[in-house]
Every structure is written in structure tokens, then in C-alpha cells.
Amino acid sequence: MNAIEDGARSAPNKGGGGRREGRTRLNQLPEWTALGKHREQLGEAHLRELFAADPQRAENYTAQVGDLHIDYSKQLVTDETLALLRDLAAATDVFGLRDAMFRGEKINATEDRAVLHTALRAPRDAVIEVDGENVVPKVHAVLDKMSAFAERVRSGEWTGHTGKPIKNVVNIGIGGSDLGPAMAYEVLRSYTDRNMTFRFVSNVDGADLHEAVRDLDPAETLFVIASKTFTTIETITNATSARNWLLTGLQAGQDAVAKHFVALSTNAENVAEFGIDTANMFEFWDWVGGRYSFDSAIGLSLMIAVGPEHFREMLDGFRLVDEHFRTAPAESNVPLLLGLLGVWYGGFSGAQSHAVLPYSHYLSKFTAYLQQLDMESNGKSVDRDGNPVEWQTGPVVWGTPGTNGQHAYYQLIHQGTKVIPADFIGFAKPVGDLLPGLVAQHDLLMANFFAQTQALAFGKTPDEVRAEGVPEELVAHKTFRGNHPTTTILAAELTPFVLGQLIALYEHKVFVQGAVWNIDSFDQWGVELGKVLAKRVEPALTEGAEVEGLDASSRALVAKYRSLRGR
Numbered sequence: 001m002n003a004i005e006d007g008a009r010s011a012p013n014k015g016g017g018g019r020r021e022g023r024t025r026l027n028q029l030p031e032w033t034a035l036g037k038h039r040e041q042l043g044e045a046h047l048r049e050l051f052a053a054d055p056q057r058a059e060n061y062t063a064q065v066g067d068l069h070i071d072y073s074k075q076l077v078t079d080e081t082l083a084l085l086r087d088l089a090a091a092t093d094v095f096g097l098r099d100a101m102f103r104g105e106k107i108n109a110t111e112d113r114a115v116l117h118t119a120l121r122a123p124r125d126a127v128i129e130v131d132g133e134n135v136v137p138k139v140h141a142v143l144d145k146m147s148a149f150a151e152r153v154r155s156g157e158w159t160g161h162t163g164k165p166i167k168n169v170v171n172i173g174i175g176g177s178d179l180g181p182a183m184a185y186e187v188l189r190s191y192t193d194r195n196m197t198f199r200f201v202s203n204v205d206g207a208d209l210h211e212a213v214r215d216l217d218p219a220e221t222l223f224v225i226a227s228k229t230f231t232t233i234e235t236i237t238n239a240t241s242a243r244n245w246l247l248t249g250l251q252a253g254q255d256a257v258a259k260h261f262v263a264l265s266t267n268a269e270n271v272a273e274f275g276i277d278t279a280n281m282f283e284f285w286d287w288v289g290g291r292y293s294f295d296s297a298i299g300l301s302l303m304i305a306v307g308p309e310h311f312r313e314m315l316d317g318f319r320l321v322d323e324h325f326r327t328a329p330a331e332s333n334v335p336l337l338l339g340l341l342g343v344w345y346g347g348f349s350g351a352q353s354h355a356v357l358p359y360s361h362y363l364s365k366f367t368a369y370l371q372q373l374d375m376e377s378n379g380k381s382v383d384r385d386g387n388p389v390e391w392q393t394g395p396v397v398w399g400t401p402g403t404n405g406q407h408a409y410y411q412l413i414h415q416g417t418k419v420i421p422a423d424f425i426g427f428a429k430p431v432g433d434l435l436p437g438l439v440a441q442h443d444l445l446m447a448n449f450f451a452q453t454q455a456l457a458f459g460k461t462p463d464e465v466r467a468e469g470v471p472e473e474l475v476a477h478k479t480f481r482g483n484h485p486t487t488t489i490l491a492a493e494l495t496p497f498v499l500g501q502l503i504a505l506y507e508h509k510v511f512v513q514g515a516v517w518n519i520d521s522f523d524q525w526g527v528e529l530g531k532v533l534a535k536r537v538e539p540a541l542t543e544g545a546e547v548e549g550l551d552a553s554s555r556a557l558v559a560k561y562r563s564l565r566g567r
């Protein structure tokens with residue numbers, strides 16, 4: 001039996017899934033030390049040599065999960081590296097924590113919450129209990145309610161205050177209540193009802209709402225107010241402004257709100273206080289983290305756009321990868337592998353960032369979505385017991401769709417001084433409804449996709465450069481060191497089913513890393529301080545109020561701001 005299936009060797013998951021007191025610190029585990037030694041032994045080993053030594057490397061270092069074909073042969077790893085990484089996963093009880101998550105244990109210890117986004121895509125007959133209650137029937141009741149509502153809006157049966165059908169949907173939310181639906185709406189544009197308009201407003205900068213509504217008819221507009229807590233200042237401020245815009249535009253009273261506002265939230269009290277009929281509230285629960293929530297009620301705008309069937313296909317994709325992560329052995333468990341690769345580069349090669357480079361225009365917001373998923377989850381510097389960590393945790397996640405980045409920042413990846421592991425995501429077929437004349441461009445897009453990972457891995461040696469007749473003084477400039485690690489994720493087509501698979505893959509990858517690093521990937525206390533200070537500073541801007549504790553720099557900036565505003 002592989003060590004990882006045998007449970008933790010250093011310390012089992014003692015804290016009922018939450019705190020894991022008494023465990024050996026990560027960097028004192030023999031498995032960690034072994035990886036460090038192995039890294040030294042690998043030295044300057046080059047991917048050119050690793051491929052030359054193993055003619056089967058491309059086949060051997062390829063995995064499949066659902067529709068996702070994953071080639072990790074261009075990663076700077078050997079069989080020994082992978083075995084040592086799996087040993088580390090065993091020693092840190094990654095699978096023990098995984099099982100605790102799927103069982104509904106309160107593994108988010110600092111908030112004393114279960115972490116059950118996987119229940120959002122569980123089949124109807126599954127049983128998943130939180131505090132002794134099976135949550136699956138509630139999940140499906142909300143999904144059914146969302147489906148019925150989405151159909152009524154899509155068919156024109158749901159009408160606004162003046163009797164006109166809804167043609168525009170404006171989602172107002174921020175962070176996890178915006179990034180997921182906004183990203184997925186872009187990804188699945190070809191599946192959307194092209195006769196309707198969908199907009200996503202998040203920024204408290206009034207320009208965002210202004211641009212979203214300026215050309216819309218309020219009589220045909222539905223606002224979907226997405227906020228788990230229904231206290232987030234940006235969302236409540238924008239929702240209040242939207243309500244004013246609507247009532248002014250319709251020259252109507254509060255009673256018009258019911259037909260033009262729905263809420264997605266866990267907080268019925270605040271929803272009712274805002275004036276939204278709680279019959280038009282779509283519920284979710286505290287065991288769904290904001291950044292893991294877009295397959296909950298938070299996906300309503302997306303469901304209206306693509307229809308309930310496509311939404312459910314997407315949930316099937318999530319579920320497929322959940323099952324893979326839950327059951328696949330360590331050797332073939334893809335989220336485990338991808339998570340461990342990140343641990344490897346962060347821990348032993350000094351990598352500070354991770355690029356996600358989708359070769360699909362429709363994935364233009366995918367990396368921004370992953371930024372919250374990964375960085376809000378694993379941007380932590382204390383472990384589950386509150387001790388400072390002495391190892392790298394979450395990387396800076398960044399990237400934009402190819403081929404644009406090739407003409408902007410790829411230079412730094414190719415010839416800069418930094419270690420930047422990258423994921424390349426591409427599709428064999430172009431999206432269905434492209435104009436016929438544009439379909440042919442897909443091969444050019446994908447030629448770039450394959451060329452980049454080859455160039456990054458194998459580079460160009462000084463001898464190869466010289467052989468092209470390049471003058472000696474330019475040889476160093478035109479040499480590509482190569483050896484830049486990449487994973488290639490290739491699927492036939494970008495469908496709702498495949499999108500669900502992709503997102504679940506990254507969710508579980510982030511989980512694996514948090515488990516190894518022994519941090520709480522499900523809280524986000526780090527965003528609180530800024531929120532509190534913003535509330536304190538606002539009266540200083542508007543009324544010139546004295547703000548206690550404002551530092552000298554901020555005080556001077558506030559004074560400058562006020563003078564620039566003529567106050």
C-alpha cells in the first residue's frame with residue numbers, strides 16, 4: 001500500500017479535521033529534508049537531459065481526468081521527485097484532511113465551519129451531514145428553485161413592474177460573489193441567450209454601475225444582488241444605487257423592487273431589510289466559502305444566461321473531478337500531483353509565482369477567478385495552530401490569455417531571472433458558434449500554444465544560435481536557457497462540463513497545497529483590516545473628521561485629496 005493511503009506517518013489528523021495540534025512542523029519532517037537533498041542532487045539537470053534519458057517520458061508523465069489531458073512531462077521532476085512528493089503528502093496527511101472535508105467536518109477551524117462546496121454538486125441521493133443534518137436535499141431544493149426562476153426569466157414569463165419581460169440581468173456582487181459568475185459567463189458566452197444582456201458590477205467606483213446601466217431600460221432590467229453576508233459595503237452601496245436608479249427610472253415606489261431585485265445570500269434578515277422579498281432569495285450556507293460558491297445560488301445570473309441544463313452539465317463536471325480527487329490513488333490523483341508540483345517549486349526552487357495561461361479568449365477572466373481562489377485561500381503566514389510558517393505558502397497567481405501575453409510579458413518568462421511555473425490550457429476545437437471564416441484561426445492559436453511550451457522547456461543552446469550564423473557578440477542575447485517548467489492541459493472543447501472539471505481541478509489543487517503547508521485555506525482574515533480602516537477613513541474624506549490612529553502619511557494624503565476635491 002502506498003504511504004498516503006496508509007494515513008499520516010508523522011501525525012494523524014488529530015483535531016477532528018480542524019486544528020492539527022502536535023504534528024511535526026513541515027520543514028522538520030524527514031520527507032521535507034529528503035526533498036531538499038534531492039533538489040541539490042538534481043542540481044542543474046535540464047529537461048533536455050530528462051527527455052533524452054527517457055524516450056517514454058511524454059507518455060509516462062501524462063494523466064487524464066475526465067476530459068482533461070494533462071501533460072506534466074515538461075515539469076522539472078523525476079520519478080524520484082514524484083515519489084518523494086507523495087511521501088510528503090502522506091506525512092502531512094493530505095488524504096486524511098480531504099476525507100474530513102468530504103465528510104463535512106469543520107476543517108475551517110478559525111471560523112468553526114465545514115467546507116462543503118463539494119456538496120453543491122453532489123447527486124440528489126447523496127447523504128452529507130453537517131451537525132447531524134443531511135444538506136443534500138437543501139442543495140437540490142435551491143437548484144430546483146433557481147432552475148424554475150431562470151426558466152421564467154428566459155421565457156419572458158417573469159415580467160417587470162410595468163409588465164415588460166426582462167431583457168437585462170445585472171449581477172451586483174464582489175469577490176466570490178462576482179468573479180465566478182462573471183468568469184463563467186465569458187467562458188460560456190456561446191451557450192448564452194444572445195437576445196439578453198448580462199452585466200457584472202463589483203467595484204464601489206460608481207463608474208462600474210454607471211457603465212453597466214447607462215444604456216438599459218429599467219423596466220426590462222433585473223438586478224441580482226449576490227452577497228453571502230449581505231453586509232459587504234461595496235455590494236450594498238451598489239445595490240442601493242441600483243435601486244435608486246430603478247425607482248427613479250420607473251417613477252415607481254418601493255413595491256417595484258420585488259419584480260426587479262432578487263438576492264443570493266445566507267442572510268435572510270438583511271435581505272428583507274433591504275426590501276427584497278425573501279421569496280425571491282436564493283439561499284446558500286455558511287459551509288460554502290465565498291470563493292468556492294459560484295456553483296451555489298451565486299451562479300443564478302449564469303444559470304439565467306446559459307439555461308439550467310447547461311448549468312447542471314457544469315455541476316456534473318465538478319462532480320467528476322470531485323470523485324476523482326476523492327478516490328484516485330496518489331500515483332494517478334491529478335489535483336494531488338498539481339498541488340505537489342507547486343509545493344516543490346515554492347519550497348525548493350524559490351518560485352514566488354505561478355502563471356496560468358489559457359489559450360482561449362473565452363477564458364479571459366479565468367486567471368482572475370483563480371487569483372481569489374488560490375491567493376485568498378493560501379495567502380497565509382501562520383499555520384493552523386497560529387505559529388508562523390517558515391516555508392513558502394501560496395504563490396502570486398497571474399496570467400492572461402495567449403497569444404496576447406506572448407507580446408507582452410513572456411520575455412521575462414523565457415529569459416528573465418525568475419522561476420515561473422506555468423499552466424498552459426488549450427482546446428482542440430474552437431468554440432461552436434464562431435463565424436465560419438474565423439474557425440481556421442484556431443490552428444494558428446494552438447500552434448502558438450504548443451510552440452511556447454517547447455521553447456520554454458528546451459530553449460535554444462549557444463551552439464544552436466551560432467549554427468544560425470549569429471555573430472558571437474549576440475549569441476548570449478539570443479540564447480534561450482530553457483528548463484522553464486510547464487503543465488499542458490488539453491481538452492477537446494470548452495463546454496460547460498469541461499469548465500466544471502477545470503475549476504474543480506484547481507479547487508482541489510489549492511486544497512492539497514494548503515494541507516501540505518498546514519494552513520487554513522478557508523478563512524480570509526487578511527482582508528478585514530482594510531475594510532475596518534476604510535470605514536474609519538471615509539468621514540475624514542467627506543466631513544474632514546479627525547480619524548484617530550491615522551498615520552502621518554495617510555493623514556497628509558487625505559488632506560491633499562480634500563484640497564483636490566475643493567473641500
Ligand code: F6P
Pocket residue numbers: 174175176177226227228229230231232235290291376524527
Ligand atoms: O472580503 C473578502 C470576501 O469576504 C470574500 O471572501 C468574498 O468572496 C467577498 O468578500 C464577498 O463577500 P460577500 O459575498 O459576503 O458579499
